[in-house]
Amino acid sequence: MTKEMNNRQAYFNYAIEEKFVAGIVLMGTEVKSIREGKVSFNDSFCLFDKGELWVRALFIASYSHGSDNNHIEVHDRKLLLNKRELKKIQNRMKDKGYTIVPLKVFFTDKNLVKVEIGIGRGKKNYDKRETIKGRDVDKEIKRLLKR
DSSP, X not given: OOOEEEOHHHHHHEEEEEEEEEEEOOOHHHHHHHHTTOEXXXXXXXXXXXXXXXXXXXXXXXXXXXXXXXXXXXXXXXXXXXXXXXXXXXXXXXXXXXXXXXXXXXXXXXXXXXXXXXXXXEOOHHHHHHHHHHHHHHHHHHHHHHO
């Protein structure tokens, strides 16, 4: 069973063009909290600092059974990608209007925590309305087909 937490708001606010899967550097209590599903993507984004990719403002709730050594809920966490992928992302970020956002956090079969990140452009309001309209049409079609 792979438990995954999705950032649905990212797909609404950005037109995602390319996706990457990255490892993430975490403390022990963070892993336990993620396993409980206590992750929030509100306002989280990724940025480059000295050639390394970091995720900022990713909220991982403190572990309920943690001791005094519990983790800080919101801090910068390093993402682990190989050099070729980092260069590719950096080159893409040179184009104006692109943003790197975390799309989902999940566990692999080997119980490693991974983060799927996406490179995308921000949507305009009319694009968002079009997305909502398409979603409503799909719901209506499914409802009529069930009859």
